[in-house]
Amino acid sequence: MIDSLQQAFIEETRELLGELEITLLAVEDAPTDSELIAKLFRALHTIKGSSAMFGFDDIALFTHDIETAYDLIRNGKLGVTKQIIDLTLLARDEISNMLVKTGNHTQINEANTKKIIESFREIVSSFNKTEKKQLHAVVEPQSSSIDKSSDVFHHFHIRFIPGKDLFLTGTNPLMLIEELREMGSLVLSAHLDKTPDFTSLNPEECYCYWNAFLKTTKNLDDLQDVFIFVADNSELTFENISNEIPKDFEIDFAKLQNLVSQNDNDDFRAVLKQYFSVQKQEKQLEINTTQKQTQATNSHSESDSVSSIRVSSEKLDELVNLVGELVTIQATLSQVALSNNNNDMISISEEVERITWSLRDSALNIRMLPIGSTFSKFKRLVRDLSNELGKEVELSTDGAATELDKTVIEKLNDPLIHIIRNSIDHGVESPEERIKAGKPSIGKVHLSASQSGGNVLIKIIDDGAGLNKEAIREKAIKSGIIAENAELSDSELYTLIFAPGFSTAKKVTSVSGRGVGMDVVRRAIEGLRGSVQVSSELGKGTVITLKLPLTLAIIDGLLVKIGSDHYVLPLSSIEECIELTQDDVKKAHGRHVVNVRGGIIPYINLRERFRITENRPKIEQIVIASINNHHVGFVVDQVFGQHQTVLKSLGKYYEKVEGISGATILGDGTVALILDINKLTENEELEETKLASNSFK
Amino acid sequence: MPKTIMTVDDSASVRQMVAYTLKEAGYGVVEACDGVDALSKIDSESFSLIITDLNMPKMDGITLIKELRVKPKIKFTPILMLTTESQNEKKMEGKTAGATGWIVKPFKPEQLVAVVKKVIG
Numbered sequence: 001m002i003d004s005l006q007q008a009f010i011e012e013t014r015e016l017l018g019e020l021e022i023t024l025l026a027v028e029d030a031p032t033d034s035e036l037i038a039k040l041f042r043a044l045h046t047i048k049g050s051s052a053m054f055g056f057d058d059i060a061l062f063t064h065d066i067e068t069a070y071d072l073i074r075n076g077k078l079g080v081t082k083q084i085i086d087l088t089l090l091a092r093d094e095i096s097n098m099l100v101k102t103g104n105h106t107q108i109n110e111a112n113t114k115k116i117i118e119s120f121r122e123i124v125s126s127f128n129k130t131e132k133k134q135l136h137a138v139v140e141p142q143s144s145s146i147d148k149s150s151d152v153f154h155h156f157h158i159r160f161i162p163g164k165d166l167f168l169t170g171t172n173p174l175m176l177i178e179e180l181r182e183m184g185s186l187v188l189s190a191h192l193d194k195t196p197d198f199t200s201l202n203p204e205e206c207y208c209y210w211n212a213f214l215k216t217t218k219n220l221d222d223l224q225d226v227f228i229f230v231a232d233n234s235e236l237t238f239e240n241i242s243n244e245i246p247k248d249f250e251i252d253f254a255k256l257q258n259l260v261s262q263n264d265n266d267d268f269r270a271v272l273k274q275y276f277s278v279q280k281q282e283k284q285l286e287i288n289t290t291q292k293q294t295q296a297t298n299s300h301s302e303s304d305s306v307s308s309i310r311v312s313s314e315k316l317d318e319l320v321n322l323v324g325e326l327v328t329i330q331a332t333l334s335q336v337a338l339s340n341n342n343n344d345m346i347s348i349s350e351e352v353e354r355i356t357w358s359l360r361d362s363a364l365n366i367r368m369l370p371i372g373s374t375f376s377k378f379k380r381l382v383r384d385l386s387n388e389l390g391k392e393v394e395l396s397t398d399g400a401a402t403e404l405d406k407t408v409i410e411k412l413n414d415p416l417i418h419i420i421r422n423s424i425d426h427g428v429e430s431p432e433e434r435i436k437a438g439k440p441s442i443g444k445v446h447l448s449a450s451q452s453g454g455n456v457l458i459k460i461i462d463d464g465a466g467l468n469k470e471a472i473r474e475k476a477i478k479s480g481i482i483a484e485n486a487e488l489s490d491s492e493l494y495t496l497i498f499a500p501g502f503s504t505a506k507k508v509t510s511v512s513g514r515g516v517g518m519d520v521v522r523r524a525i526e527g528l529r530g531s532v533q534v535s536s537e538l539g540k541g542t543v544i545t546l547k548l549p550l551t552l553a554i555i556d557g558l559l560v561k562i563g564s565d566h567y568v569l570p571l572s573s574i575e576e577c578i579e580l581t582q583d584d585v586k587k588a589h590g591r592h593v594v595n596v597r598g599g600i601i602p603y604i605n606l607r608e609r610f611r612i613t614e615n616r617p618k619i620e621q622i623v624i625a626s627i628n629n630h631h632v633g634f635v636v637d638q639v640f641g642q643h644q645t646v647l648k649s650l651g652k653y654y655e656k657v658e659g660i661s662g663a664t665i666l667g668d669g670t671v672a673l674i675l676d677i678n679k680l681t682e683n684e685e686l687e688e689t690k691l692a693s694n695s696f697k
Numbered sequence: 698m699p700k701t702i703m704t705v706d707d708s709a710s711v712r713q714m715v716a717y718t719l720k721e722a723g724y725g726v727v728e729a730c731d732g733v734d735a736l737s738k739i740d741s742e743s744f745s746l747i748i749t750d751l752n753m754p755k756m757d758g759i760t761l762i763k764e765l766r767v768k769p770k771i772k773f774t775p776i777l778m779l780t781t782e783s784q785n786e787k788k789m790e791g792k793t794a795g796a797t798g799w800i801v802k803p804f805k806p807e808q809l810v811a812v813v814k815k816v817i818g
């Protein structure tokens with residue numbers, strides 16, 4: 001077959017040579033005809049290219065310099081002269097000779113070909129005299145078959161961030177990765193964090209990028225060759241990290257891959273480092289345990305026996321979601337069983353209920369994480385801040401094992417940073433002031449976490465100067481947050497520090513003092529269905545208490561009805577339910593307030609708020625809740641009682657509806673909306689102020 | 698089913714050499730002698746890869762790549778261009794037009810297969 005291919009090549013080249021001759025003669029008559037020149041170049045180019053492939057290396061070598069000259073002519077950099085045409089014609093004849101003679105391995109007229117090549121080189125170099133690089137044959141047979149690899153292993157960290165348009169050049173990045181994999185042992189981490197959300201996602205763009213660790217005998221050039229087609233529009237780094245790997249170190253690639261897969265952040269090197277250090281420790285531990293084998297059970301082996309597996313949080317969300325569905329269906333089952341009055345069915349449904357609840361509890365429990373990891377992060381923060389502010393502060397913690405829902409912990413991070421910053425900046429005094437006040441020069445900030453019922457309490461305690469009630473009051477009046485004659489309790493006063501735009505700091509520092517922090521803190525905590533409380537003693541310190549629900553997936557609610565719709569109010573802030581009669585409404589003279597045991601409580605009529613007109617009952621109910629230490633009532637038709645529900649989000653389109661934080665499905669399949677009473681109150685206040693300012697005009 | 702590759706080259710011998718090598722390697726091959734011919738054959742089958750020469754009469758390789766890239770069917774199909782060492786700027790031009798990579802002429806059959814394998818496996 002190869003022989004017949006070679007024959008085909010010879011025939012084709014003869015044709016080309018014939019064409020070349022005719023064209024050359026035509027060019028002599030019309031030296032500027034670009035069409036003809038292009039044809040010449042193409043013929044020479046093809047001869048050069050294919051001759052090397054079919055084993056006619058001498059032709060390729062010979063034609064190369066001629067082609068170079070014609071490339072210049074084609075680009076208008078060189079004019080066609082009679083000399084060039086003469087030389088080319090001579091060259092054509094030589095090529096024709098080579099075609100015949102190479103087959104027989106007979107020597108061709110070397111002197112002749114040499115002369116022709118020299119002449120062409122002269123022509124080219126006369127065009128570009130600065131060209132010092134010798135244009136000798138490039139057509140050396142490529143040596144891919146020569147194995148450049150040695151027995152020495154290299155360890156590379158490869159980072160590959162393809163250009164977004166990667167797919168548009170038909171490149172499949174996975175093929176490149178596969179090629180890498182074939183070069184040795186590979187640990188790969190694919191990162192999807194640059195993928196935008198669905199609405200702005202362009203499926204034709206590549207958002208994924210990779211980090212890889214490769215142990216190979218190949219060298220850097222071989223690695224770069226893999227990415228040769230994508231190198232110009234990708235971000236590529238190759239780093240030989242062989243010297244970072246401990247000597248005589250056996251890398252467990254499966255284990256490392258596992259570790260890497262769990263960390264989808266880009267800090268691949270850190271993960272590698274962690275692996276190497278953990279491995280070292282484990283080795284040490286192994287030695288230790290073997291040493292201690294004779295001893296009775298020790299704490300090491302105890303902690304070893306608690307095995308754990310890592311699962312992606314999406315899987316957990318899915319599980320919690322399904323359990324939520326199950327809880328709903330189970331409620332329906334109980335209802336049906338009861339209404340049918342079928343004893344067998346009732347006993348089954350009770351059994352199902354029992355199992356469902358324990359399943360629900362364990363499912364939610366899986367999402368729980370100890371808050372300790374968040375606490376430990378603050379050590380560094382406190383250290384940096386105290387240095388920056390020239391204060392000496394010590395951070396202590398307790399209750400690090402207290403467990404909270406993963407989402408809650410994540411969202412708690414920023415608010416806690418704000419609070420700690422404030423404590424150090426405003427709370428803890430400078431060492432001189434502290435000594436003057438008779439306190440130890442080192443200030444203390446204490447973080448504590450504890451569980452209390454369905455809530456977790458997080459306290460941030462400092463032994464600083466405490467809050468200055470008068471300063472807060474003055475500042476609040478100045479910024480128009482409260483009226484000059486307002487009478488506020490201590491806790492109400494302290495709560496003012498969370499008002500938007502509030503700051504008592506004498507000077508604005510980079511750390512705090514712009515009055516944005518604490519406002520954000522309150523919003524974040526309320527977003528988690530939690531609350532913030534402040535207590536303080538002047539000169540002794542401040543305690544900020546965050547009360548947070550254990551989980552966000554389940555809400556303990558109070559089920560109420562307005563018109564024909566059901567609603568759920570979060571039980572954690574509800575204090576009592578009282579009746580609202582037509583008489584009460586009349587007594588208030590159109591104002592939305594009610595007298596409860598001598599105190600005046602404002603209320604929001606949800607029926608009016610939600611514009612429900614049907615069947616207003618004669619006696620309504622007011623659910624009284626405590627919001628930021630204020631009592632606010634919510635008027636509903638009927639109160640059913642406590643209802644534990646699985647919170648469902650309203651989905652993308654409705655999630656921004658203010659005053660509604662989600663929905664839940666009741667036992668009979670109807671949907672009840674979960675009310676966000678903080679937001680409802682805020683909006684009502686806004687409207688009232690608007691009304692008030694309008695009536696003044 | 699074997700992956701099918703289209704090879705576009707005005708030189709019959711190069712084309713045949715490419716076709717022979719790829720068939721030996723287990724691929725299906727369709728040949729086209731220039732850009733116009735390639736475009737007329739492109740809809741006949743679905744190709745895993747297109748290998749095209751750059752210097753061709755009627756329609757050159759760069760134009761062909763541009764023409765192919767606007768076809769929804771070919772939008773993400775790898776395209777390799779056959780270039781020579783002296784055509785470095787051509788490589789860039791081809792990449793801008795949408796080529797996946799290049800094979801430097803002259804090449805040995807095993808080099809061709811290696812590059813094809815690199816691109817489509």
